[in-house]
Amino acid sequence: MSTTTSPGEKNILVSIEGLSFRYPDSQRPAVKDVSLEIGEGEVVLLAGQSGCGKSTLLRCVNGLIPHMYPGDYRGSVSVGGLKVAETPMSMLSQRVGLLFQNPENQIFMFSVERDVAFGLQNLSVPREEMRSRVDEAMRLLGVSDLALRAPHELSDGQKQRTALAGVMAMRPRLIILDEPTSLLDPKTALEVVSLIERLNRELGITFIVVEHRLELLIPIADRLVVMDGGSKVMDGVPRDVLADARVEAYGVSVPPISRLYNALSKEGVRLPKVPETPEEMAEELNGL
């Protein structure tokens, strides 16, 4: 897959330039003049209050906008050098995978392996290749033993892994996750987070993740982008963005540790390092 390279930097996988989008029944644009570049292999968290334009932006990246949702579309989005607006969905779906919040909206076949194969079947991938890609994806997500089980027999964590295996079978370079852990118990959520980390580190897959429970994903994220009123308002390393007092006003669920850091800074207590975890915070405080 082709990617554009600027000298001395990593390959740009997603390039959004001056993007605005307004739904036909709405007065104001849902996304307003957003420019954003995402490098190959980055894990980007997208945050902001309900209605800030996160979902619309994601739809512009995976092509649902403008292919399925009509509206006033300005600017451009490209993924791996392909202009999203000019590329058919069937082609985009092989580059950009999407995992919904609720795996039940995504897995519906009679068995896990049929579910994992569903996307490939739609693309009429030859039988042999389908078999090997499905097996590979199931192995990767640790659901091979469940291949013949019906989705309703699975635990929620297994359902989420099955849905992710279906996405992986398409071999996308980019996976978009819309609140992937919100329905999961904390431990299962952590397991999904470490899966994301593994797919990123071992296969170099790029992730854009929308999640309100930031504390789970911050440890694996390279970047935190905050949106408000359709615009991109903050963009940086999670540590720095969370240490900026404005972030709370944008409706981002800032983890308690980051809120404590900000509250202490306000009181004049400056910690040498911005902590990301309670353990890091304790180390800083024990050293005061």
Place this chain on the structure above:
Amino acid sequence: MTALSDVSLTVAKGETIAIVGENGAGKTTLVRHANGLLKPTKGSVLVDGVDTRKTTTATLSRKVGIAFQNPDHQLFSESVESEVSFALRNFGFAEDLVSRRLDWALNFFGLEQYRKSSPLVLSGGEKKRLTLACILAWDPDVVVLDEPTVGQDSIQKEKLAQIFRMLKSTGKTIIIVSHDVEFLWPIQPRLVVMSSGKVVADGEISKIMADRGLLEAARVTQPQLLRLYSELRSRPPSPFLDVDDARDWVSGSRARQEAR
């Protein structure tokens, strides 16, 4: 398969309890017994002294409002306003009361602009708020919320926390099922931990959350402020309840240090 096995639990009037535990532990199944939506195959459930097997869900619902985890299982009307007024009319509220309660609920939950819209066009977080609006509009004595914070941003979560304080101060009995330990911790509810259909712990949240072995088994993680507290070399006698609490202690202990 038995979803619940030999569960005994008493909730006092006006109490706030939170139920946590792994996916599939039986939390949702348990709370669906509160309004008779599910009736026990063995044992019994009493609500305000009434056996749920001897009455109807319709009667019990007046007393017990349940907001489901998945709003799509609950919302069915053609507009947001008819969704909220549906139960009110069913319970026989007078029309002027229906309209006042409707206005209050839509306003309180920030749904006023969607009054005439179909619930289907709302975002996940908005649908979730609509289910809460529907229930609080008829003012039940017992409020059961299944995963209320899912899909809610910090502003909405703060609003939810306010709603809890308000409900608590008006003497409501509140039952919350949630994975969101960061949300639950400052509320300091009585905590019930479930695992494989059983209640495995029941008591003060600060005691239970300190028991790492128990949490591990129930697939629950410790809240950040408790993790911080347990790693501190010098610390106050009891854990920080919220960020302000922790800030005050840290800046206070700094001041004491400087004074020395």
